[in-house]
Amino acid sequence: MLKKPISADNAAGNFINTAGPVIRAAFPYTVPILAGYGCLGFALGILMSASGFNPLVTIFMSLIIYAGSGQFAAVNPLLAAFNPLGVFLLEIMVNARHVFYGLTMLDKYKNAGGRKWYMIAGLTDETFSINCGVEPPPGVDGIRFMFAVTILNHAYWVIAVVLGSVFGAFVRFNSDGLDFVMTALFIVIFIEQWLKEKNHASALIGFALSAVCLICIGAENFLIPAMMAIFLALTILRGPLERNYKP
Amino acid sequence: MMTTSQLIITIAIITAGVQITRFAPFLIFPAGKPTPKFVQYLSKVLPGAAISLLVVFCFKDVGFLSGSRGAPELIAAAAVAALHLWKRQMLLSVGAGTVIYMLLIRVF
Incomplete structure (x- = not known):
């Protein structure tokens, strides 16, 4: 390796050299999300425009809220009478699963420095699934990789909403079933995680309790009871699990 | 229909409601202080269960x-x-x- 004199130019050059490969390394993992957010964001944009919202309002909301289910759930309250407490509680309930993700990512995001706060604000289901389940390729810094995933996904969401809210009304195509990309992505991540872990107890507990709650309580309301059941089970089984758990 | 200022407040509240769910764990357990052993345990075992939950959710x-x-x-x-x-x-x-x-x- 040749030693080069340190200069501002060189530092800038080094930064581009590192940011480029990291984004290139992260991009393939985000392609399914590009497709998924493409559909969902486009649909949300159409819905918001059809509901009479200025595209600029829709785009601004997508930038700062950045939550698919949260934004879909907000459409009706935005059209109804002013009810700040109701809409606040609604959004807390619809998005309660994020607490789960935050607890999971405490360790991984711990050393992210200034990037951390942006990465938290962008911690969607899909970003979580990659940053939690995917090991960055060899030689790629973990924090930068997760930061790149967060930025790419956020960009896909905002761009899709822009396209949907501006052009949506004029574009027609049969995309029924394209939303399956999200399911397929989660299955792949589940398999990757399964092959990586030595102890499947947590995965099996999560699967069994979510399935039982879904069957007993129904699609509308099963998520929060399922999370509470998982939390309880993992708390009760802490002794045996902690002895056997080598992540 | 809401007035413009009511609409702005509502959007701010929606943003707060969503982002509180994301920030709460990080604010309650800041990186500088040692995280309680129980929370460390949770962040080790939760990923497996959380991904399973997402699959069922789909x-x-x-x-x-x-x-x-x-x-x-x-x-x-x-x-x-x-x-x-x-x-x-x-x-x-x-x-x-x-x-x-x-x-x-x-x-x-």
Whole structure:
């Protein structure tokens, strides 16, 4: 390796050299999300425009809220009478699963420095699934990789909403079933995680309790009871699990 | 209909409601202080359960007792799993699985 004199130019050059490969390394993992957010964001944009919202309002909301289910759930309250407490509680309930993700990512995001706060604000289901389940390729810094995933996904969401809210009304195509990309992505991540872990107890507990709650309580309301059941089970089984758990 | 200022307040409240759910764990357990042992344990075992929950969540609106009885979803999911165990190529598994699903729902 040749030693080069340190200069501002060189530092800038080094930064581009590192940011480029990291984004290139992260991009393939985000392609399914590009497709998924493409559909969902486009649909949300159409819905918001059809509901009479200025595209600029829709785009601004997508930038700062950045939550698919949260934004879909907000459409009706935005059209109804002013009810700040109701809409606040609604959004807390619809998005309660994020607490789960935050607890999971405490360790991984711990050393992210200034990037951390942006990465938290962008911690969607899909970003979580990659940053939690995917090991960055060899030689790629973990924090930068997760930061790149967060930025790419956020960009896909905002761009899709822009396209949907501006052009949506004029574009027609049969995309029924394209939303399956999200399911397929989660299955792949589940398999990757399964092959990586030595102890499947947590995965099996999560699967069994979510399935039982879904069957007993129904699609509308099963998520929060399922999370509470998982939390309880993992708390009760802490002794045996902690002895056997080598992540 | 709301006035403009009521609309602005509502959007701010929606943003707060969503982002509180994301920031709360990080604010309650800041990086500088030692995280309680129990929370450390949780952040080790939760990922496995959380990904399982997400997979189940994706199937929540599938009607297993009516219509196509979830056949397109189950066949496509099995195809994704089989492809992935065989090739370990994420884009192939996800892409092919989605195309299979889009074809299946037009057949069933």
